[in-house]
Amino acid sequence: MTRTVALPTGERVPAIGLGTWKMGESAATRDAEVGAVRHAIDLGYRLFDTAEMYGEGGAESVLGRALGDALRTGAVRRDELFVVSKVYPHNADRDGVPAACDRSRKRLGLDVVDLYLLHWRGAVPLAETVDAFETLKAAGSIREWGVSNFDLDDLRELERLAPTLTAKSGRLHCATNQIYYALDERGADFDLLTYQRTLRMATMAYCPLGRGSLAKDATLRSLATARGTTAAQLALAWVLRRDDVIAIPKAVDRAHLAENIGAADLALTDEELAAIDAAFRPPSQRTPLAMV
Ligand SMILES: NC(=O)c1ccc[n+]([C@@H]2O[C@H](COP(=O)([O-])OP(=O)(O)OC[C@H]3O[C@@H](n4cnc5c(N)ncnc54)[C@H](OP(=O)(O)O)[C@@H]3O)[C@@H](O)[C@H]2O)c1
Numbered sequence: 001m002t003r004t005v006a007l008p009t010g011e012r013v014p015a016i017g018l019g020t021w022k023m024g025e026s027a028a029t030r031d032a033e034v035g036a037v038r039h040a041i042d043l044g045y046r047l048f049d050t051a052e053m054y055g056e057g058g059a060e061s062v063l064g065r066a067l068g069d070a071l072r073t074g075a076v077r078r079d080e081l082f083v084v085s086k087v088y089p090h091n092a093d094r095d096g097v098p099a100a101c102d103r104s105r106k107r108l109g110l111d112v113v114d115l116y117l118l119h120w121r122g123a124v125p126l127a128e129t130v131d132a133f134e135t136l137k138a139a140g141s142i143r144e145w146g147v148s149n150f151d152l153d154d155l156r157e158l159e160r161l162a163p164t165l166t167a168k169s170g171r172l173h174c175a176t177n178q179i180y181y182a183l184d185e186r187g188a189d190f191d192l193l194t195y196q197r198t199l200r201m202a203t204m205a206y207c208p209l210g211r212g213s214l215a216k217d218a219t220l221r222s223l224a225t226a227r228g229t230t231a232a233q234l235a236l237a238w239v240l241r242r243d244d245v246i247a248i249p250k251a252v253d254r255a256h257l258a259e260n261i262g263a264a265d266l267a268l269t270d271e272e273l274a275a276i277d278a279a280f281r282p283p284s285q286r287t288p289l290a291m292v
Contacts, residue, residue, distance in 0.1 A: 003264040005246045008171045008200045013082045015240050016264045017047030019250030024058020036252040037066035041076055043261055049248040051086035051119055052104055060107035068109045084115040089122020097132035101141050115175055116142040120149040127161045148178035151289040171200055178204035183214055183235055183280040185290040190283040197244055208239045208247040219279035223272055236263035
């Protein structure tokens with residue numbers, strides 16, 4: 001995969017990563033999931049998205065086992081990997097953040113989490129969470145921090161409380177907002193994505209396959225047949241038509257894993273984009289950000 005997306009620091013990360021929600025939930029499927037993630041590394045996946053919530057740490061453990069094996073056998077170097085995890089809102093206070101991050105690092109078998117996100121807004125004041133993230137960064141436990149499921153008002157609040165940080169570095173110290181962004185939920189096209197671009201934040205698109213439903217969509221299937229690709233690949237190529245969006249499809253099926261990473265370098269034609277817009281109408285007004 002050659003496509004990358006710039007973070008506000010200028011660091012470039014792969015445009016397609018692997019999601020891990022629903023992994024690590026059952027002992028019966030755990031070994032197969034570790035095998036799938038390990039296979040993903042062989043296919044070239046380097047960015048991985050997880051959270052303390054997924055399988056209550058189970059997904060982080062699955063990812064940790066696969067990464068550990070790949071690092072031990074020399075299949076990949078640590079500096080080639082970009083691992084994202086998330087803190088529960090109820091753990092996002094001054095003491096909770098470092099404790100949750102320690103547990104995540106342990107399950108992942110990593111000293112440093114590359115990007116640590118607030119999973120969604122909760123009751124803890126945002127300033128306290130940001131402070132805790134900056135402290136973790138200074139301590140070297142995380143490299144970057146960001147947010148998830150933030151709508152426009154939340155981002156404006158974040159901007160207001162980080163002016164000192166921004167002035168010092170010339171950029172908002174928030175690497176990304178991870179949001180539901182896919183053909184079946186494209187409300188962010190109205191203004192959120194543009195706003196994030198002005199903040200020089202990358203957008204991380206979760207559920208880019210509409211939780212699998214877009215792979216079965218009739219319009220995408222007929223366009224895919226004409227082109228010799230798959231509907232899932234077109235759905236991912238659509239998300240990646242913007243140069244500031246990273247997609248994190250989840251897959252354990254090996255054919256899915258290969259298909260998805262193969263979509264990174266697929267560019268849609270104007271005709272395909274028009275046909276897609278006709279089937280999935282662009283938003284004509286602001287709607288609250290979709291969340292799962
Ligand atoms: N920040 C948040 O609040 C938030 C919320 C939701 C998700 N996320 C993150 O985003 C990731 C992706 O979202 P998601 O897992 O909900 O949904 P998704 O990636 O849109 O869809 C995953 C589903 O699609 C199937 N699939 C994958 N590739 C396919 C292909 N090429 N053809 C047909 N089906 C395919 C998968 O099946 P198999 O597994 O059987 O291959 C799985 O059932 C999550 O795993 C998680 O890391 C974050």
